[in-house]
Amino acid sequence: MAGGGKKKEVKKETGLGLSFKKEDNFGEWYSEVVVNGEMIDYYDISGCYILRPWTMSIWEIMQTFFDAEIKKMRIKNCYFPLFVSSSVLEKEKDHVEGFAPEVAWVTKSGKSDLEIPIAIRPTSETVMYPYFSKWIRGHRDLPLKLNQWCNVVRWEFSNPTPFIRSREFLWQEGHTAFASKAEADEEVLQILELYRCIYEEFLAIPVIKGKKSEMEKFAGGLYTTSVEAFIPNTGRGIQGATSHCLGQNFAKMFEINFENEKGEKGMVWQNSWAYSTRTIGVMVMVHGDDKGLVLPPKVASVQVIVVPVPYKDADTQGIFDACADSVDALSKAGIRAEADFRENYSPGWKYSHWEMKGVPLRIEIGPKDLEKNQVRVARRDNGAKVDISRANLVEQLKNMLDNVQQSLFNTAKQKRDACIQVVKTWDEFREALSQKKMILAPWCDEEDVEKDVKERTKGEMGAAKSLCSPFDQPELPEGTKCFASGKPAKRWTYWGRSY
Amino acid sequence: MAGGGKKKEVKKETGLGLSFKKEDNFGEWYSEVVVNGEMIDYYDISGCYILRPWTMSIWEIMQTFFDAEIKKMRIKNCYFPLFVSSSVLEKEKDHVEGFAPEVAWVTKSGKSDLEIPIAIRPTSETVMYPYFSKWIRGHRDLPLKLNQWCNVVRWEFSNPTPFIRSREFLWQEGHTAFASKAEADEEVLQILELYRCIYEEFLAIPVIKGKKSEMEKFAGGLYTTSVEAFIPNTGRGIQGATSHCLGQNFAKMFEINFENEKGEKGMVWQNSWAYSTRTIGVMVMVHGDDKGLVLPPKVASVQVIVVPVPYKDADTQGIFDACADSVDALSKAGIRAEADFRENYSPGWKYSHWEMKGVPLRIEIGPKDLEKNQVRVARRDNGAKVDISRANLVEQLKNMLDNVQQSLFNTAKQKRDACIQVVKTWDEFREALSQKKMILAPWCDEEDVEKDVKERTKGEMGAAKSLCSPFDQPELPEGTKCFASGKPAKRWTYWGRSY
Numbered sequence: 002m003a004g005g006g007k008k009k010e011v012k013k014e015t016g017l018g019l020s021f022k023k024e025d026n027f028g029e030w031y032s033e034v035v036v037n038g039e040m041i042d043y044y045d046i047s048g049c050y051i052l053r054p055w056t057m058s059i060w061e062i063m064q065t066f067f068d069a070e071i072k073k074m075r076i077k078n079c080y081f082p083l084f085v086s087s088s089v090l091e092k093e094k095d096h097v098e099g100f101a102p103e104v105a106w107v108t109k110s111g112k113s114d115l116e117i118p119i120a121i122r123p124t125s126e127t128v129m130y131p132y133f134s135k136w137i138r139g140h141r142d143l144p145l146k147l148n149q150w151c152n153v154v155r156w157e158f159s160n161p162t163p164f165i166r167s168r169e170f171l172w173q174e175g176h177t178a179f180a181s182k183a184e185a186d187e188e189v190l191q192i193l194e195l196y197r198c199i200y201e202e203f204l205a206i207p208v209i210k211g212k213k214s215e216m217e218k219f220a221g222g223l224y225t226t227s228v229e230a231f232i233p234n235t236g237r238g239i240q241g242a243t244s245h246c247l248g249q250n251f252a253k254m255f256e257i258n259f260e261n262e263k264g265e266k267g268m269v270w271q272n273s274w275a276y277s278t279r280t281i282g283v284m285v286m287v288h289g290d291d292k293g294l295v296l297p298p299k300v301a302s303v304q305v306i307v308v309p310v311p312y313k314d315a316d317t318q319g320i321f322d323a324c325a326d327s328v329d330a331l332s333k334a335g336i337r338a339e340a341d342f343r344e345n346y347s348p349g350w351k352y353s354h355w356e357m358k359g360v361p362l363r364i365e366i367g368p369k370d371l372e373k374n375q376v377r378v379a380r381r382d383n384g385a386k387v388d389i390s391r392a393n394l395v396e397q398l399k400n401m402l403d404n405v406q407q408s409l410f411n412t413a414k415q416k417r418d419a420c421i422q423v424v425k426t427w428d429e430f431r432e433a434l435s436q437k438k439m440i441l442a443p444w445c446d447e448e449d450v451e452k453d454v455k456e457r458t459k460g461e462m463g464a465a466k467s468l469c470s471p472f473d474q475p476e477l478p479e480g481t482k483c484f485a486s487g488k489p490a491k492r493w494t495y496w497g498r499s500y
Numbered sequence: 501m502a503g504g505g506k507k508k509e510v511k512k513e514t515g516l517g518l519s520f521k522k523e524d525n526f527g528e529w530y531s532e533v534v535v536n537g538e539m540i541d542y543y544d545i546s547g548c549y550i551l552r553p554w555t556m557s558i559w560e561i562m563q564t565f566f567d568a569e570i571k572k573m574r575i576k577n578c579y580f581p582l583f584v585s586s587s588v589l590e591k592e593k594d595h596v597e598g599f600a601p602e603v604a605w606v607t608k609s610g611k612s613d614l615e616i617p618i619a620i621r622p623t624s625e626t627v628m629y630p631y632f633s634k635w636i637r638g639h640r641d642l643p644l645k646l647n648q649w650c651n652v653v654r655w656e657f658s659n660p661t662p663f664i665r666s667r668e669f670l671w672q673e674g675h676t677a678f679a680s681k682a683e684a685d686e687e688v689l690q691i692l693e694l695y696r697c698i699y700e701e702f703l704a705i706p707v708i709k710g711k712k713s714e715m716e717k718f719a720g721g722l723y724t725t726s727v728e729a730f731i732p733n734t735g736r737g738i739q740g741a742t743s744h745c746l747g748q749n750f751a752k753m754f755e756i757n758f759e760n761e762k763g764e765k766g767m768v769w770q771n772s773w774a775y776s777t778r779t780i781g782v783m784v785m786v787h788g789d790d791k792g793l794v795l796p797p798k799v800a801s802v803q804v805i806v807v808p809v810p811y812k813d814a815d816t817q818g819i820f821d822a823c824a825d826s827v828d829a830l831s832k833a834g835i836r837a838e839a840d841f842r843e844n845y846s847p848g849w850k851y852s853h854w855e856m857k858g859v860p861l862r863i864e865i866g867p868k869d870l871e872k873n874q875v876r877v878a879r880r881d882n883g884a885k886v887d888i889s890r891a892n893l894v895e896q897l898k899n900m901l902d903n904v905q906q907s908l909f910n911t912a913k914q915k916r917d918a919c920i921q922v923v924k925t926w927d928e929f930r931e932a933l934s935q936k937k938m939i940l941a942p943w944c945d946e947e948d949v950e951k952d953v954k955e956r957t958k959g960e961m962g963a964a965k966s967l968c969s970p971f972d973q974p975e976l977p978e979g980t981k982c983f984a985s986g987k988p989a990k991r992w993t994y995w996g997r998s999y
Contacts, residue, residue: 042634046581053578077557081551084667085545105608107607109604109617121606132550135541147553169582
């Protein structure tokens with residue numbers, strides 16, 4: 002077995018290690034880290050990616066949480082077809098305009114042309130709502146609350162990026178209908194809170210809850226709420242997940258009516274909401290470093306990797322047994338632990354390998370540890386090492402995992418907060434934008450002004466746009482003016498470049 | 501609230517009840533029962549169906565079981581793209597020939613034509629195996645064991661049927677690669693056993709494990725094993741799920757090579773295996789009756805429905821409380837129970853409604869039951885009713901659910917067994933086929949002979965084909981001749997018409 006001295010050579014041989022640095026070349030670093038961390042493989046069709054087991058286990062952990070939460074809310078899972086006919090897709094005009102350029106069309110089966118082309122769902126509003134209309138007759142059929150876990154296709158041509166912008170992606174999409182606006186409004190926020198939870202409590206990423214501008218809201222909806230994350234390295238905001246109130250617009254187009262208790266006709270109020278595999282890309286971007294992925298413990302399929310460090314003449318069997326015992330003890334306590342007993346890989350190679358894959362804690366057990374009945378634990382997030390008695394192993398590691406989780410969030414929040422800049426004038430805005438800030442500015446909330454901001458900031462880096470008006474509004478003193486138009490400001494709004 | 505006397509009228513009003521009988525018009529009965537049982541809705545694109553929550557909950561229960569089992573086998577979930585380029589799809593000739601006529605092609609995005617048409621996966625062998633070739637280098641990369649839960653598309657034109665034959669369906673597909681044939685062979689049977697378990701222990705449907713003939717095996721594979729079910733009403737066999745050994749054929753085409761311990765080059769041995777939402781259709785066909793669905797308790801999302809039966813002047817609140825208490829007690833014991841407290845529906849209407857939906861047990865609580873501290877329990881499968889003291893409720897209902905599960909299986913097995921006919925000559929075979937039997941016959945196992953059987957039996961009802969050669973072979977006395985060719989028989993094989 003190769004010793005520590007051969008580490009560098011082994012690295013070269015196996016291609017471990019990253020050739021790009023996060024600070025220097027973020028784009029290349031990201032592509033490399035998702036591939037070398039074995040999350041993604043590039044596919045021979047541009048914009049499509051292979052989600053490897055290391056990705057899917059993260060997705061499944063979030064899915065298990067979210068699925069249980071929405072079931073508590075009595076939302077039920079269903080599955081609607083992948084295909085949608087053009088006549089149905091085109092029923093809601095604003096909606097189809099928003100998606101039309103990205104729709105993929107099936108026109109052939111085998112060697113035959115289809116009579117009419119069939120679209121692949123970019124989202125399922127138009128797929129589902131004709132059936133909402135059929136199923137909903139009276140107030141007793143309400144609320145109707147459905148969700149599906151599925152793939153959707155948006156054939157975008159701009160800059161595909163793994164997880165963040167791909168032509169096919171996995172998501173859940175919830176679609177609900179209520180008798181009253183008040184019920185719909187309430188659910189919008191309940192779901193948004195679950196999305197906050199996924200980002201902040203699972204992925205350890207701080208997000209801002211808020212409302213989208215008219216320009217940025219969901220095509221065809223009434224209003225859109227979102228959780229917004231920020232990538233300090235690129236200075237770009239990223240829409241984390243969205244919870245839309247569709248109002249009665251789709252209900253009108255799809256004739257989703259009901260009779261209330263008094264026998265009066267009404268139209269339903271609808272919501273739709275979704276989060277996607279994009280979440281995982283944001284996680285990689287926020288926490289990853291020059292050694293590779295950094296996974297928050299709550300979503301890591303392996304939270305603790307145990308590596309035996311035998312030396313010549315040492316009690317190899319004893320070391321291996323201690324490793325197996327540690328994994329056993331941790332597993333029994335509900336900690337996801339594995340040992341790496343592979344032969345022909347040096348401990349050093351294994352360290353690099355599991356660092357690349359972002360495993361939160363590494364346990365090393367060598368002859369000296371065996372002698373002292375201890376293990377050495379190394380943290381992935383900050384590299385700190387500590388010796389822990391095997392007597393307290395489980396308790397200590399539970400604490401450490403909690404610490405790592407909290408510490409990842411705190412660090413990410415510090416970095417994010419350092420990027421937030423409050424501005425009041427156009428000059429300050431331009432300056433902050435050039436410094437890649439997430440800009441909080443008083444705004445008149447007029448669509449023309451947002452268009453104008455976009456127009457005036459367009460360039461190589463991409464135009465700025467509004468990210469959201471945070472629910473948590475700082476005080477807006479009377480007489481405050483819009484940073485862009487000079488008109489009276491209505492609210493504080495976040496602006497920036499975005500993904 | 502309407503009393504029992506108004507039951508018939510209520511039924512008419514709400515369209516409860518089936519207009520077709522299972523014995524008289526099986527096809528129409530099936531279409532009606534999946535719709536009225538709220539499992540399926542027909543969709544405006546032919547051959548695509550909406551899977552409603554009542555379906556998805558069954559799918560999820562099976563998925564939870566199967567996913568946990570394969571994870572124990574260290575098979576990992578992944579997700580490969582929906583799309584496959586034509587060059588890759590066409591790499592394995594036998595394979596593509598098998599699927600080509602059913603492949604849907606995307607040729608446009610938005611208003612632009614794609615440079616080259618892109619196929620939608622009918623199955624993912626060709627999607628995945630180029631990456632198996634990339635990821636597998638040495639024996640340490642083996643075995644590679646992946647699975648994905650996804651949708652696939654087969655644009656069939658013959659007779660679409662909900663669950664059984666649809667243009668899009670949900671399934672899991674496992675794809676594994678081993679260093680040796682022995683390991684591959686072993687896994688084929690392990691997976692087949694899980695499929696038997698899904699059918700027999702979850703869906704209460706007897707199946708026969710066996711090997712497919714050369715004609716019926718998976719296109720491009722080495723051999724195919726399957727679990728075969730039978731639908732007595734139509735006299736058709738139905739392939740329940742398949743576990744294929746692909747041999748080294750795909751490995752050759754996709755160059756999936758590895759270096760073994762001794763530094764010698766080898767080719768991997770591969771398996772692929774799948775079960776789909778078809779399972780649910782078989783369940784409906786086998787257990788359903790003229791009142792609607794009959795769900796086996798193990799897959800029913802509601803195992804017990806509790807219906808209050810208040811009369812004028814009775815202690816309505818007491819009855820409602822008893823219902824709620826019963827649901828509470830059952831839920832705490834892990835039984836999936838719900839109460840139907842809806843107003844404006846009569847108890848009679850509710851009985852019919854939950855019978856249509858196939859809930860295994862119904863609890864009725866009326867004034868007399870309240871007085872005697874008992875409940876009345878009605879079994880969906882055989883209509884039997886029994887009064888049970890509330891003191892023993894949980895224990896008794898657990899037993900009853902077990903009984904219903906076992907009894908559904910026994911009844912289905914009796915009916916299936918009554919359809920099995922052993923024949924030795926062509927005349928006996930024709931006669932049994934006309935009687936819609938599942939025919940067990942000695943066969944020479946020659947492809948030409950199977951072609952000949954197909955040719956000689958084709959007609960309005962469809963040709964007969966081999967279903968499988970069961971692993972459990974009856975004795976085959978020396979000198980036994982093939983029922984079709986008169987040549988020496990090699991094995992007993994099941995034959996019949998099939999889905």
